[in-house]
Amino acid sequence: MSDLANSTATISRESAITCRGVGKVWLPDTPRAYEALRGIDLDVKPGEFVVLLGPSGCGKSTLLFLIAGLESPTEGEIRSFEKPVTEPAPERALIFQQAALFPWLTVGQNVAFGLSLGGVPAAERKQAARDALQRVGLAEAATKRPTELSGGMRQRVAVARALAMRPKVLLMDEPFAALDVQTRAKMQDFLLDVWRDSTASVLFVTHHIDEAVALADRVVVFTARPGRIKTIVPITLPRPRDPFSPECAALRIALTDLLKAEVDAAFAEQEGL
Amino acid sequence: MSISTLETVGRRGATTRPRALGARIRPIIARIGWTLFSLGFFAGIWELAWALGWTNPRLVPPPHIFLGNILEQAQFFSPTLRWQVGVGVAEQPDPFMAVLTTVLATVGRVASGLALATALSITLGLAIRRFLFVERLFLPTISFLAPVSPIAWLPIAIFLFGIGNPPAIFMVFIALFFTMTLATIAEIDAVDRNLVNAARTMGATRAQIYWRVILPAVAPGLLVVLRMNMFAAWMVVLLAEATGVGSGLGQIIMLARNTFNPSLVFFTITLIGILGFTSDWLLRWLQRRFLFWAPRETGGRDV
Numbered sequence: 402m403s404d405l406a407n408s409t410a411t412i413s414r415e416s417a418i419t420c421r422g423v424g425k426v427w428l429p430d431t432p433r434a435y436e437a438l439r440g441i442d443l444d445v446k447p448g449e450f451v452v453l454l455g456p457s458g459c460g461k462s463t464l465l466f467l468i469a470g471l472e473s474p475t476e477g478e479i480r481s482f483e484k485p486v487t488e489p490a491p492e493r494a495l496i497f498q499q500a501a502l503f504p505w506l507t508v509g510q511n512v513a514f515g516l517s518l519g520g521v522p523a524a525e526r527k528q529a530a531r532d533a534l535q536r537v538g539l540a541e542a543a544t545k546r547p548t549e550l551s552g553g554m555r556q557r558v559a560v561a562r563a564l565a566m567r568p569k570v571l572l573m574d575e576p577f578a579a580l581d582v583q584t585r586a587k588m589q590d591f592l593l594d595v596w597r598d599s600t601a602s603v604l605f606v607t608h609h610i611d612e613a614v615a616l617a618d619r620v621v622v623f624t625a626r627p628g629r630i631k632t633i634v635p636i637t638l639p640r641p642r643d644p645f646s647p648e649c650a651a652l653r654i655a656l657t658d659l660l661k662a663e664v665d666a667a668f669a670e671q672e673g674l
Numbered sequence: 675m676s677i678s679t680l681e682t683v684g685r686r687g688a689t690t691r692p693r694a695l696g697a698r699i700r701p702i703i704a705r706i707g708w709t710l711f712s713l714g715f716f717a718g719i720w721e722l723a724w725a726l727g728w729t730n731p732r733l734v735p736p737p738h739i740f741l742g743n744i745l746e747q748a749q750f751f752s753p754t755l756r757w758q759v760g761v762g763v764a765e766q767p768d769p770f771m772a773v774l775t776t777v778l779a780t781v782g783r784v785a786s787g788l789a790l791a792t793a794l795s796i797t798l799g800l801a802i803r804r805f806l807f808v809e810r811l812f813l814p815t816i817s818f819l820a821p822v823s824p825i826a827w828l829p830i831a832i833f834l835f836g837i838g839n840p841p842a843i844f845m846v847f848i849a850l851f852f853t854m855t856l857a858t859i860a861e862i863d864a865v866d867r868n869l870v871n872a873a874r875t876m877g878a879t880r881a882q883i884y885w886r887v888i889l890p891a892v893a894p895g896l897l898v899v900l901r902m903n904m905f906a907a908w909m910v911v912l913l914a915e916a917t918g919v920g921s922g923l924g925q926i927i928m929l930a931r932n933t934f935n936p937s938l939v940f941f942t943i944t945l946i947g948i949l950g951f952t953s954d955w956l957l958r959w960l961q962r963r964f965l966f967w968a969p970r971e972t973g974g975r976d977v
């Protein structure tokens with residue numbers, strides 16, 4: 402009995418990311434103070450795929466930056482595997498809308514960059530970079546320059562660079578938003594493959610409802626400014642999901658309704674500016 | 675589909691390999707050809723004006739005259755050599771060596787000033803962006819002095835350093851330092867924040883961010899700024915040599931003026947032109963070879 406209680410406790414405590422009452426005011430104590438987030442409570446389980454959905458400007462990127470440890474919340478607390486987040490750590494990899502590859506390095510050197518920071522020997526680094534590129538299907542591209550690659554390939558290199566650090570959480574900030582529709586669909590399939598082969602959790606920001614429906618275990622819907630969690634929609638459909646299935650259509654309609662009020666609010670505010 | 679696309683598709687997987695030798699050489703030959711043609715064209719007009727008797731050959735000797743008696747011109751370079759290294763009056767140094775020594779004296783000053791200015795301006799620029807008190811201490815003064823023409827510093831150079839190499843090196847330094855410090859700051863501000871953020875999430879220390887992200891990110895832009903200010907550097911070094919130093923190409927120009935020797939003026943101008951052209955070509959080569967991620971749109975057409 403007590404054993405069971407204990408094990409339940411362990412499971413519920415074992416959370417990849419925990420946010421408790423997280424709020425963020427940019428430029429606090431200045432006339433330009435801007436409240437981007439308020440009262441965020443969120444748990445991401447190990448291996449879970451969580452999508453953050455909301456109108457632009459509602460603080461989704463801000464939340465990812467806080468979780469990555471690049472910025473500190475002005476309120477509340479963020480923990481990762483029980484440890485308070487105070488600074489960036491390789492176990493929480495962040496991927497941006499633009500791949501943010503170093504243009505002066507080759508693809509292989511980009512992927513090995515994080516390992517070289519920690520002084521991993523060159524041979525080991527090379528092997529790790531090769532493995533990571535293999536996993537994203539770009540084993541041949543190691544000696545190329547980032548500028549020689551297409552947008553989709555660059556984004557896959559960014560994923561490989563993250564994977565080389567063996568992250569426990571992948572934070573992705575609208576990673577496919579800059580890609581054309583066909584490439585984006587391919588990249589979603591690719592990401593699901595990578596995610597399935599790993600044990601990492603994914604926290605994925607988007608403002609595309611279709612993308613949220615295709616990817617998520619749970620969709621976290623945000624309100625307009627200041628960003629709060631409006632509701633969380635679980636999706637239990639098996640993957641790969643047929644976007645034309647009635648279930649997906651129903652989800653899209655439900656999410657569109659949820660978002661509509663927020664998009665209107667965000668729009669009204671922007672017009673008021 | 676254009677020919678170039680076809681070519682790329684046909685050779686996929688080999689795109690990183692250098693292009694065929696012929697294809698690489700052809701544009702270079704064309705470029706050299708046009709350079710020679712351009713120079714030859716205007717030299718030709720000049721020669722024509724001389725042949726038709728429109729210009730006074732004693733005042734404006736055409737190229738075949740001032741280049742034709744190189745040996746005669748070169749003798750004027752030797753006194754400077756004697757003055758500089760203390761060779762005995764009886765020994766007549768090889769005229770070619772005399773020209774070379776003079777040219778190298780000038781080039782050495784430009785190179786020293788350039789190296790000094792580059793190292794210090796990058797260091798100061800980084801420090802200004804890193805420490806607020808450094809910014810508050812230095813930035814206002816630097817912004818204040820940056821628009822001042824380096825020529826205005828010439829008296830200061832002489833007051834401070836007298837004659838010899840230091841005032842000339844100082845002048846080159848001044849011509850580059852303020853602008854390059856401001857450019858370093860601007861380049862740092864323009865660095866894609868997410869490159870820094872990416873490095874930080876991978877566990878980069880502050881020093882690693884400076885050495886492995888910021889420096890490579892700002893280097894190409896700084897080289898462009900350096901290129902644009904190279905001409906100013908050549909200008910002020912001649913000025914310093916003409917007034918204070920006593921050797922170098924600037925002093926030869928001065929000598930030519932004082933002895934009323936137009937041929938020597940034009941011959942020296944030719945040398946200076948070649949030097950400026952070569953140094954610009956060298957910086958461009960550096961840019962292509964080592965800083966290939968440079969934004970190409972800045973700093974004029976890349977011909």
Ligand SMILES: Nc1ncnc2c1ncn2[C@@H]1O[C@H](COP(=O)(O)OP(=O)(O)O)[C@@H](O)[C@H]1O
Pocket residue numbers: 427428435437455456457458459460461462463464
């Ligand atoms: N570094 C920053 N400094 C000041 N304000 C910021 C900063 N980053 C974001 N903001 C502001 O926070 C708000 C939310 O931005 P963001 O998190 O990027 O929204 P989203 O990613 O949902 O579009 C925006 O109004 C933006 O101007």
Ligand SMILES: [Mg+2]
Pocket residue numbers: 458461462463574575
């Ligand atoms: Mg965003």
